[in-house]
Amino acid sequence: MENSLKPHRSEASAALARRYFREGLCCSEAMVKATLETYDPGFPVESVLPLASGFCGGMGDRSGPCGVISGGIMALGHFSGKGKSPRGAKGSRELARMFLGRMQKEADGLVCNEILEGMRFTNWNKRGCRKLTEKGARILAEILEANRLVGF
Numbered sequence: 522m523e524n525s526l527k528p529h530r531s532e533a534s535a536a537l538a539r540r541y542f543r544e545g546l547c548c549s550e551a552m553v554k555a556t557l558e559t560y561d562p563g564f565p566v567e568s569v570l571p572l573a574s575g576f577c578g579g580m581g582d583r584s585g586p587c588g589v590i591s592g593g594i595m596a597l598g599h600f601s602g603k604g605k606s607p608r609g610a611k612g613s614r615e616l617a618r619m620f621l622g623r624m625q626k627e628a629d630g631l632v633c634n635e636i637l638e639g640m641r642f643t644n645w646n647k648r649g650c651r652k653l654t655e656k657g658a659r660i661l662a663e664i665l666e667a668n669r670l671v672g673f
Contacts, residue, residue, distance in 0.1 A: 530671075531662030534559040538658035539651055547577030548654045552592030555658050557599060560671040564599075579633025587633045589650075589657035590624050596661060600670040616664060623660050628653055 537555035542548060553573040557566045575581065576591035585591075594617050599605070601613040621631065630636045640649035665671045 530559055531659050531666060534662040535655045535659035539655040542647075542651045542654045547574070548588035548650060548657075549573040549576035549592030549595070550588075551654050552589055552658055552661065553596045556593070556596035556661055556665075559662070560665060561599065583633040583637065585633060586631055587624070587628060587636050587653070589628075589654050590621065590631060593620055593624070593657050593661045597664070600665055601668075605670075616668060616670075620661060620664055623664075624657060627656055627660065 534555050537558060538551045541551035541554050546554060550570055550573045554566050554570055557564050557569075573588075573592050573595055576586075576588045576595070578588060579585040580588075580591070597616055597620060598613055601616050603613070605613075625631050628636045629639045636653070637649075
């Protein structure tokens with residue numbers, strides 16, 4: 522198959538995140554699982570997935586950061602945290618800031634309750650959350666790829 526015909530991995534990660542959310546994982550769990558499975562397929566994702574569970578739904582009561590953002594930053598740390606990248610922790614923080622900025626623009630906020638309020642009736646059956654999870658995974662993948670943190 523020609524390279525141009527292969528689906529871009531950012532799209533594959535986004536589709537996985539959407540599917541995992543639909544299948545019952547929360548936003549933060551779907552972000553971690555989709556990203557690690559797409560970009561580090563040999564990594565035992567199930568061993569770290571419970572770490573993302575407490576970040577679901579704005580840290581449980583919707584008053585904290587959106588789980589898409591929390592899960593995305595957790596996944597980002599897997600590729601850019603201490604010992605992972607020559608840029609070290611400082612580079613990881615810069616990338617987290619970049620992800621936060623793009624997500625804030627996309628979601629019109631960072632706090633779960635504020636984002637949900639903005640969605641209003643468009644979040645029927647968590648449709649808005651599913652779409653935001655998918656978009657967040659795509660944004661995260663683009664950042665990982667643009668910063669050469671993952672192989673191609």
